Amino acid sequence: MxxxxxxxxxxxxxxxxxxxxxxxxxxxxxxxxxxxxxxxxxxxxxxxxxxxxxxxxxxxxxxxxxxxxxxxxxxxxLRLDAGQKAVLVGVGNLGSALLAFPGFGMYGFEIAAAFDVDKRKIGRRRGGVVIGDIAKLRNLRRRGICLGIIAVPEDTTQEVADTLVDAGIKGILNFSPRYITVPKRVKVITIDIAMDLARLPYYMPLS
Amino acid sequence: MxxxxxxxxxxxxxxxxxxxxxxxxxxxxxxxxxxxxxxxxxxxxxxxxxxxxxxxxxxxxxxxxxxxxxxxxxxxxLRLDAGQKAVLVGVGNLGSALLAFPGFGMYGFEIAAAFDVDKRKIGRRRGGVVIGDIAKLRNLRRRGICLGIIAVPEDTTQEVADTLVDAGIKGILNFSPRYITVPKRVKVITIDIAMDLARLPYYMPLS
DNA sequence: TGGTGATTGCGCTCACATTCACAGACAACA
DNA sequence: TGTTGTCTGTGAATGTGAGCGCAATCACCA
Ligand SMILES: NC(=O)c1ccc[n+]([C@@H]2O[C@H](COP(=O)([O-])OP(=O)(O)OC[C@H]3O[C@@H](n4cnc5c(N)ncnc54)[C@H](O)[C@@H]3O)[C@@H](O)[C@H]2O)c1
Ligand SMILES: NC(=O)c1ccc[n+]([C@@H]2O[C@H](COP(=O)([O-])OP(=O)(O)OC[C@H]3O[C@@H](n4cnc5c(N)ncnc54)[C@H](O)[C@@H]3O)[C@@H](O)[C@H]2O)c1
Incomplete structure (x- = not known):
């Protein structure tokens, strides 16, 4: 090396x-x-x-x-050999799909916890994890979780990001189409699906 | 300009x-x-x-x-003023989430059609469109649809891509983690969520 | 009408990334 | 063991985008 x-x-x-x-x-x-x-x-x-x-x-x-x-x-x-654990916040349409998605495992990732704010969802089991109450999300580092995945509505994204940072998260994968501010030590990768689609027409032939 | x-x-x-x-x-x-x-x-x-x-x-x-x-x-x-129409292929976990996603509308996109191979899904209504039989997917250009969104399992991705190209699609948004080959005139954008997550640990502080 | 403060448009430079070409290393085999 | 063909590793050339600084431009107002 x-x-x-x-x-x-x-x-x-x-x-x-x-x-x-x-x-x-x-x-x-x-x-x-x-x-x-x-x-x-x-x-x-x-x-x-x-x-x-x-x-x-x-x-x-x-x-x-x-x-x-x-x-x-x-x-x-890439430090994937450590078997990274992630927490998912927001178990809606997208969050549910992510929990059912086997592709994370290929890179050694495990979604080890999931949280939501909806009382009807809290306590339910989805893809191997029990959905917890976001209000009770505290220290995650103790559980060996360093990654956060955000799949909540736009307007609560920043709030959830803050919660995750407080809980000791060091990297965030954000699906919400909004710019979030975090301490410089935390790395954020945003996936904005609509935005990616939006640059397709530019490259398409005209006829 | x-x-x-x-x-x-x-x-x-x-x-x-x-x-x-x-x-x-x-x-x-x-x-x-x-x-x-x-x-x-x-x-x-x-x-x-x-x-x-x-x-x-x-x-x-x-x-x-x-x-x-x-x-x-x-x-x-970006040619978004034309009101681009898209077709979704594969109405599973991810596909369903995409159909429920309002974010495309912001850029003037409309998912105008959806197709699946599963008989139990064909004919059902999801998010404003009726799910059609992929075997009956023919000419889409006639319907003014130029964009394709692929959300099918990995091993059928190429096959679906070929079908879409034959149907006159000019741009593809691919969620399947596999490289697909298409004619050069067709623009492909691949979103591989797991892969994006995979480069997070590299940038995270060590401690 | 001319001065003022704010902000754009753009040329220039540097850093980074891609592309290429080829010397040297290795396997395979006679 | 010598020969051949293949493939790697890398220095150098080329291409591309980010970062910056400042002259030109405009709204505003006295
Ligand atoms: N659906 C998609 O295909 C899609 C695609 C790309 C991006 N997105 C983005 O992902 C996000 C979620 O999309 P969705 O379709 O799953 O929405 P959704 O409404 O189905 O799910 C959102 C979930 O977040 C939960 N939630 C709300 N506030 C919360 C909080 N403060 N803490 C914890 N949980 C909270 C809600 O209870 C709900 O379960 C949105 O920002 C959306 O723009 C969605
Ligand atoms: N679930 C996720 O969160 C997620 C995230 C990223 C990427 N992906 C990728 O997206 C794709 C779909 O994921 P999913 O979780 O929705 O899978 P899924 O199994 O839930 O859904 C796949 C759907 O495609 C349909 N299908 C299969 N073959 C088809 C064909 N030839 N033509 C038309 N339809 C066909 C199936 O009937 C099914 O409805 C996969 O390639 C997956 O790797 C999924």
Whole structure:
């Protein structure tokens, strides 16, 4: 492991590579060349080699990258090997879908708790967790939960973010289409689905 | 409207500005300066000015940007003023949430049709549309639908994408965590929620 | 009508990211 | 063990966007 400064864009692509590597590994493959992985993922081979080169020597010339160690390395770099736990706030339409979503497990995530404000939902079981009362959300660090997922209506987003920060959350995945302010130490990633859709027409052919 | 090549990153940010502008307009404001808009959205003022400068003269020195014409302009650039129609394929956990999601309307989108393969779902009504049989999905262009939203299981994603392309779709929003191949004229935007979450731990403080 | 304060539009520079080309490393095999 | 073909790792070139500073511009008001 070298100590270069790793470009953000590279970090953004690492999960893509990880997914591809896991996919191929499950199919029984041992190794993969940058060219074949690139074809599979729709990127360029030299991009992959450059990205991997920031972290040290993963590959063997003439053969490619050994999948098992590649997966282990990327997991380590992204700190996914620790088995991150997340808390979901807001078990509505989207929150329920997220609780039923198996895709988080692939990266070692577990939604270990869920909270809502709706009395009718509190106490119910959804996808392996019991929905708790948001008013009783206290210290989460004690339970080993460092990630928060926000799926509440727009107008309560900031309030929920504050609650999560107080509870010791260090990273937030926000689905609400609103800018939230948090201490600088907390990393926020916002997914605004409508906004992503909104830039599609710009790129579409006119006719 | 000048003819510069507009940076992709600028296009990506335009919906953010649009949302902010609409938000302020609804509060009764007439104009906004780059500094105030920047504060609201958590970006830098010069970023906003630079972005807007690609498209011509939106603003008035000493005052700022006139909200109404700003909104109209961005809508025009992103081609949202046409009132884009979209088709949803896969009405499962995520698909149902999307149908119930009011956020698309803000950008002038309408989910005008939904399709599934599950006989128990076909014919049912969800969020204003009747779920159709995917086997009967034919020409969509005739109905004025140019956008496709894919929310089906991973292994059928490519197949559904092909169907949509055949039906005349020009842009796809894909929620399935798999790389799909389409003709170059079709623009694909993939939202992989788990992948976005996966790069959070890298940026989180260690302790 | 001319001065004032605020804010835009844009050129310039630097930092970062992508792309390419190729030397050198390795496996495979005769 | 020598030869061949493949693939990696990386330095250098090219492309792209962010950050900034300031002249030009406008509303406002005396
Ligand atoms: N539905 C979608 O497909 C979709 C897509 C993208 C983004 N979003 C965004 O995700 C958010 C949730 O969407 P939804 O469709 O699930 O809405 P929803 O109304 O179905 O669910 C919201 C849930 O949050 C709970 N809630 C409200 N205030 C709360 C609080 N202070 N603390 C804890 N829980 C609280 C409500 O009880 C409800 O269960 C919204 O901001 C929406 O814009 C939704
Ligand atoms: N649930 C989530 O929160 C979530 C989050 C991110 C991504 N995703 C992805 O979105 C996709 C759907 O997730 P989900 O949770 O809604 O799954 P789901 O199983 O609940 O729903 C899938 C739906 O697609 C339908 N379907 C299957 N094959 C089809 C076909 N060929 N044509 C039309 N319809 C078909 C099924 O009948 C079902 O209704 C998956 O790829 C998943 O990885 C889901």
């Amino acid at each position: 070298r100590y270069h400064k790793i470009p953000d864009e590279t970090v953004r692509r690492l999960p893509v590579y990880l997914r591809g590597a896991m996919h191929l590994s499950q199919q029984g493959l041992e190794s993969i060349s940058s060219r074949h992985l690139a074809d599979l993922l729709g990127v360029k081979p030299w991009q992959i080699r450059k990205d991997f080169s920031y972290f040290g020597d993963f590959g063997t010339p003439g053969v490619g990258y050994h999948l098992e160690s590649l997966i282990k390395q990327i997991n380590k770099i | 000048r003819y510069h090549k507009i940076p992709d990153e600028t296009v990506r940010r335009l919906p953010v500005y649009l949302r902010g502008a609409m938000h302020l307009s609804q509060q009764g404001l007439e104009s906004i300066s780059s500094r105030h808009l920047a504060d609201l959205l958590g970006v830098k003022p010069w970023q906003i000015r630079k972005d807007f400068s690609y498209f011509g003269d939106f603003g008035t020195p000493g005052v700022g940007y006139h909200l109404e014409s700003l909104i109209k302009q961005i809508n025009k650039i």
